Amino acid sequence: MITFRHTPEDYIINISEEIPYWGYIVNDFMLSALKIRNSSESTIELQSIRFRIEHEGKALRIIEFQKEIFKERMNELFRYTPIEEQYPGGLVAYFGVENFWNLDDYVKDLVLEPNQETGFCFEHFKFTDTKLADRLIITLIFDVNGSSSSESYVIPIKQYKNKNQYQFPLKGNWFISGNHHSLWGHRRSCSQEFGWDAIKHDKNLQPYPKGIKNEDVHYYKTEVHAIADGEVVDCYNRLPENPDKGTKLLDDPSKVPQLVSEHGIPTVGTGNFVYIRHAGEEYSFYAHFATNSLKVKKGDKVKQGQVIGLMGNSGNSNSIHLHFHMTSGPNPFIGRGFPCQFTNVYNDMGEKLKHFENDGQLIYAKDS
Numbered sequence: 001m002i003t004f005r006h007t008p009e010d011y012i013i014n015i016s017e018e019i020p021y022w023g024y025i026v027n028d029f030m031l032s033a034l035k036i037r038n039s040s041e042s043t044i045e046l047q048s049i050r051f052r053i054e055h056e057g058k059a060l061r062i063i064e065f066q067k068e069i070f071k072e073r074m075n076e077l078f079r080y081t082p083i084e085e086q087y088p089g090g091l092v093a094y095f096g097v098e099n100f101w102n103l104d105d106y107v108k109d110l111v112l113e114p115n116q117e118t119g120f121c122f123e124h125f126k127f128t129d130t131k132l133a134d135r136l137i138i139t140l141i142f143d144v145n146g147s148s149s150s151e152s153y154v155i156p157i158k159q160y161k162n163k164n165q166y167q168f169p170l171k172g173n174w175f176i177s178g179n180h181h182s183l184w185g186h187r188r189s190c191s192q193e194f195g196w197d198a199i200k201h202d203k204n205l206q207p208y209p210k211g212i213k214n215e216d217v218h219y220y221k222t223e224v225h226a227i228a229d230g231e232v233v234d235c236y237n238r239l240p241e242n243p244d245k246g247t248k249l250l251d252d253p254s255k256v257p258q259l260v261s262e263h264g265i266p267t268v269g270t271g272n273f274v275y276i277r278h279a280g281e282e283y284s285f286y287a288h289f290a291t292n293s294l295k296v297k298k299g300d301k302v303k304q305g306q307v308i309g310l311m312g313n314s315g316n317s318n319s320i321h322l323h324f325h326m327t328s329g330p331n332p333f334i335g336r337g338f339p340c341q342f343t344n345v346y347n348d349m350g351e352k353l354k355h356f357e358n359d360g361q362l363i364y365a366k367d368s
């Protein structure tokens with residue numbers, strides 16, 4: 001009667017963290033989108049939706065949206081639909097799947113006529129428990145032909161273990177911002193869900209002022225290293241850089257058509273980039289390099305630690321930084337993203353990190 005569809009399609013990644021000494025686990029996972037389609041011949045009226053989060057069949061948490069909240073959550077998708085109108089196919093970057101929504105059939109209403117659909121996106125779950133979440137059961141309760149009915153759907157929740165040993169792509173101290181603790185940036189895009197940006201402040205740990213030229217920033221053109229052995233499957237080197245902190249070439253509408261025709265989409269956004277395939281079909285993506293600074297070309301075999309290019313300020317970038325994310329497939333924006341665990345990253349207490357502990361974390365990458 002109801003067709004459910006969700007993304008990620010196969011399973012949800014729980015980027016969990018163990019709390020030392022206490023025996024607790026922070027469960028942290030996101031349902032990117034849930035689509036509910038009335039595939040029956042009757043009109044249905046949605047009453048509520050229930051999320052039961054389980055560990056080995058036992059409930060850890062049960063959360064239920066009653067009508068008003070349910071309807072409120074439907075509004076979320078409508079913040080994204082203009083993207084599809086502006087850039088056809090643009091929603092794939094968020095949901096990882098082409099044509100996930102049938103926007104012509106989409107309604108923001110609890111009453112669904114046959115073949116109408118609704119849903120919501122970016123439902124984030126984070127809670128502390130002694131157990132690890134391994135299953136999400138979604139139950140939809142609705143009225144049809146004057147009686148109450150329900151249907152359930154199960155989505156596995158898994159932890160992700162990298163297939164290779166990875167070294168951090170930079171050396172020394174870095175601020176890692178926009179990592180998975182920030183719910184409003186990379187995390188809302190399927191392939192970049194666990195992506196992050198690395199920046200530095202000035203020598204007094206103050207942010208560099210707006211308008212400062214790239215050349216006057218002490219970490220401009222820092223070497224970026226391959227995180228493991230692999231093959232360069234794609235790269236780009238020729239995009240001109242933004243001139244300073246806070247000014248983007250993309251912000252000038254008169255320049256955009258020429259930038260796009262010369263360099264293409266998505267390069268005008270990613271800036272100069274390198275995309276590397278590692279063993280086990282894990283891919284690493286590095287973006288915003290300085291113009292003509294790449295040390296590799298498409299098809300090159302690279303070694304772990306090899307310099308691949310110099311950090312810059314190209315593309316959709318507000319200041320000199322390295323953007324990094326890992327995905328499962330040859331397209332850096334369509335494959336699903338997954339966490340990358342590094343063997344040589346420490347926090348300011350000298351403790352080795354499995355994952356970043358907060359947004360804007362200062363980390364240290366040891367030479368190995």
Ligand SMILES: [Zn+2]
Nearest residue numbers: 196197323324
């Ligand atoms: Zn980024």
